[in-house]
Amino acid sequence: MPDTITPKSPRARPPKPRHEVQRFFDALGWKAFRFQRSTWRSYLDGSSGLVHSATGTGKTLAVWMGPILKWLKDNPDRQKWNPKRPPPLKVIWITPQRALAGDTEQSLRAPLDFLNLPWRLESRTSDSKASAKARQLKKLPTALVTTPESLSLMLTHQNLLEQLAGVEAVIVDEWHELLGTKRGIQTELALSRLRKLNPQLRTWGVSATLGNLEEARDALVGRQPAGEVRIIEGYKNKKTKLESIIPAKIESFPWSGHIGTKMVPQVAERLEHVHSALVFANTRSQTEIWYQHLLKQRPDWAGKIALHHGSLDRSVRSWVESGLRAGSLRAVVCTSSLDLGVDFTAVDLVVQIGSPKGAARLLQRAGRSGHQPDATSRLAFVPTNALELIELAAAQDAIRAGRLESRPLLGKPLDVLAQHVVTVAIGGGFTSQELLNEVRSTLAYQSLTDDEWQWVLDFVVQGGSSLTAYPEYHRVKVNGDTYQVTERRTASMHRMNIGTIVSDASMQVKYMKGATLGRVEEYFLSRLNPGDKFLFAGKLVQLVRVQDNAAYVRRAKGTPDTVPRWMGGRMPLSSELSDALRNKLQEAADGKLIGREMKALKRLFQIQERWSAIPGQNELLIERIQTKGGHQLFVFPFEGRLVHEGLAALWAYRISRLQKITFTMACNDYGVVLQSPQPIPIDEAIRSGLFSTDDLLPDILASLNSTEMAKRQFRQIARVAGLVHPGYPNSRKSNKNLQASSNLFFDVFAQYDPENLLLLQSRREVLEQQLETSRMVSALERIGRSRIVVTDPPKVTPLAFPLLVDKLRERVSSESLEDRIARLQAQCEKAALKD
Known part of the structure; x- marks a missing residue:
């Protein structure tokens, strides 16, 4: 009798990767969207690409599950998975803000933990502990969340290059925030280096609310990507509800900030009916001001509302973010520090104080509420100026029409390139032609000429033609064909100052007993005396002393003497919103007031039309008014503050060439006012080419103190290019010292090396970034096609009133300003009623 043979159980087949991913989605109660599945397939095909979808619609999982699916496919046998021996570096995730690294890491960890993948996921930013950074210099994790600056820093460590060569994918989060900035250019250069190390590298970007997708894609993947490149569209039209909290009384003669904190009771009432809000x-x-006023309105909310902005200490921000995630905070008053990335599903309302100056930014912020694909995002808009209601109406039209802002790209900034060249020279060195080919593979530097490249090499090797005699500017040494940094001090100083974010010098604000509140810019503290009280981190504090680069304070009672002012807070009106705003005014001119916001301004428009005119889309309104202050000329291009600053100086210069005349001026997002003690020959100026684009550049340079503006811009360029250094962490140089050093370089180059490319760059950046010369040209061309409407109103009109107030702010103290404005408003209202 033959032996009985017991058949073996068939070996269990490993589950298919897509089933594993489905299991994760099922556990969350979600269903994968078509754009997510499309992204996963593209990743598995070896493609790179850009995922474009509204905030809160699942972009993170769209790009993150691709590498996970590929690893599951390549490693089907779970028996061989060993958590104690995680796979080498596979994915680098670049976040635009170091503050987002922790939340990003938490989001990425969820599927890893659910699927029990043996991956090691870590962060590396300037906030990371020194021990973690030291460990990572020996062995990088399987997936690393980092910033552009930290990625560039890793490229200076030659011992990491072999691990970086094994990277399978780089994912750039919130690419629209980096695009068109020097940090974005820094990212492009770092990606070109990684592609040199691994030509098969996949590059994926995540973006929301962006107009120029093709340019964004090309900047992300470079000119020679491996495999196909896709743009994958997700949910562009997530359900969004925008509404205005309209004041009970609309002033017919508004001014910037006149509504402001008067709306606190209405905002508090709205917050009363939601679980959590931003x-x-x-x-x-x-x-700082709104946080204090909300607490005064509702003292019982102490501990339930919080403050969040980039100058607060990291520990404070982390506490606030944890409270938002847990749903324990009713509201957080914040800036753009919470615009991005952090996923707060508890937030069910966003309140926007004042115009965000762009349709895309409004949509982005609305998306912070209802942060799930099937949820409705809700935003309540609080105007600080009645005219901002027109901006909201215009923004809603732009959003419905899909006219979102593009991010204009920067063209080959040589300060960023010089920094990158030194970075690569520290990280193992390079040969000239190989690195040139690598740099030209980026969109930013595709047109870099041989002469420009040679200039950059000369600059980092010998300081250029002007600094040859100074050894400290001979940073890179040439050994045969190889360029390298050999001095340890040069490498150390460079590593401490990598990056393109250049802000005014700041100081820590600390309690006397040592707890840190955050940082305030040096220029603000320099104006305070011991004993002065100011609002900071939501608290009233009193300055005790400034010592060792820190401002020591104690808690105070009473009223603040001042509130810190940080530079860079002004956001100009975007060109897309400017165009939409002119469309709304055209509707008003035609007698069509569409929507609650426009209907609320009915009386304002009636007075404007009766006394002057409502400018149409193809009209330029000019108002001539004589007041006690002199002869006023109000011009309304509706092109944004930065453009108007340049136009005001240009027009004043051109008029002054016709006759000797002195001007004072003011600008806002809607127009310009020129004031003179004598009549302004506007008719003659128009006939003589006031709005012409002929000789525009010479006239701009002649009308402004362009040398001083270029000198200020050069301070940033000098820092990025490595000409000046803030010093070591424990002995930072003062802002005054850095300013003097950069000014000295500017003067030396201007006198002895006038064709210095960094000098030319500073002048170009002034024209393009500070004055928005391209928009000035477009504005003048549009005005040239428009009908010029010149009126002589009996009184200051509703459109002109905010400009008049801005003029008054220059001459009237803050204590008497509101009284003076109230008298002017009363006079105008009396005239309107009588009329």
Whole structure:
């Protein structure tokens, strides 16, 4: 009888990767969207690409599950998975803000933990502990969350290059925030280095609310990507509900900030009926003020509302973010520090204080509420100026029409390139032609000429033609064909100052007993005396002393003497929103007031039309008014503050060439006012080419103190290019010292090396970034095609009133300003009623 043979159980087949991913989605109660599945397939095909979808619709999982699916496919046998021996570096995730690294890491960890993948996921930013950074210099994790600056820093360590060569994918989060900035250019250069190390590298970007997708894609993947490149569209039209909290009384003669904190009771009432909310303000100063006023309105909310902005200490921000995630905070008053990335599903309302100056930014902030694909995002808009209601109406039209802002790209900034060249020279060195080919593979430097490249090499090797005699500027040494940094001090100083974010010098603000509140810019503290009280981190504090680069304070009672002002808080009106705003005014001119916002301004428009005119889309309104202050000329291009600053100087210069005349001026997002003690020959100026684009550049340079503006811009360029250094962490140089050093370089180059490319760059950046010369040209061309409407109103009109107030701010103290404005308003209202 033959032996009985017991058949073996068939070996269990490993589950298919897509089933594993489905299991993760099922556990969350979600269903994968088509754009997510499309992204996964593209990744598995070896493609790179850009995922474009509204905030809160699942972009993170769209790009993150691709590498996970590939690893599951390549490693089907779970028996061989060993958590104690995680796979080498596979994915680098670049986040635009170091503050987002922790939350990003938490989001990415969820599927890893659910699927029990043996991956090691870590962060590396300037906030990371020194021990973690030291460990990573020996062995990088399987997936690393980092920033552009930290990635560039890793490229200086030659011992990491072999591990970086094994990277399978780089994912750039919130690419629209980096695009068109020097940090974005720094990212492009770092990606070109990684592609040199691994030509098969996949590059994926995540973006929301962006107009120029093709340019964004090309900047991300470079000119020679491996495999196909896709743009994958997700949910562009997530359900969004925008509404205005309209004041009970609309002033017919508004001024910037006149509504402001008068709306606190209405905002508090709205917050009463929601579980959790974000209250966005456009500046850090505004957040401090609004936080205090909300607490005064509702003292019982102490501990339930919080403050969040970039100058607060990291520990404070982390506490606030944890409270938002847990749903324990009713509201957080914040700036753009909470615009991005952090996923707060508890937030069910966003309040926007003042106009965000762009349709895309409004949509981005609205998306912070209802942060799930099937949820409705809700935003309540609080105007600080009645005219901002027109901006909201215009923004809603732009959003419905899909006219979102593009991010204009920067063209080959040589300060960033010089920094990158030194970075690569520290990280193992390079040969000239190989690195040139690598740099030209980026979109930013595709047109870099041989002469420009040679200039950059000469600059880092010998300081250029002007600094040859100074050894400290001979940073890179040439050994045969190889360029390398050999001095340890040079490498150390460079590593401490990698990056393109250049802000005014700041100081820590600390309690006398040592707890840190955050940082305030040096220029603000320099104006304070011991004993002065100011609002900071939501608290009233009193300055005790400034010592060792820190401002020591104690808690105070009473009223503040001042509120910190941070530079860079002004956001100009975007060109897309400017165009939409002119469309709304055209509707008003035609007698069509569409929507609650426009209907609320009915009386304002009636007075404007009766006394002057409502400018149409193809009209330029000019108002001539004589007041006690002199002859006023109000011009309304509706092109944004930065453009108007340049136009005001240009027009004043051109008029002054016709006759000797002195001007004072003011600008806002809607127009310009020129004031003179004598009549302004506007008719003659128009006939003589006031709005012409002929000789525009010479006239701009002649009308402004362009040398001083270029000198200020050069300070940033000098820092990025490595000409000046802030010093070592424990002995930072003062802002005054850095300013003097950069000014000296500017003067030396201007006198002895006038064709210095960094000098030319500073002048170009002034024209393009500070004056928005391209928009000035477009504005003048549009005006040239428009009908010029010149009126002589009996009184200051509703459109002109905010400009008049801005003029008054220059001459009237803050204590008497409101009284003076109230008298002017009363006079105008009396005239309107009588009329």
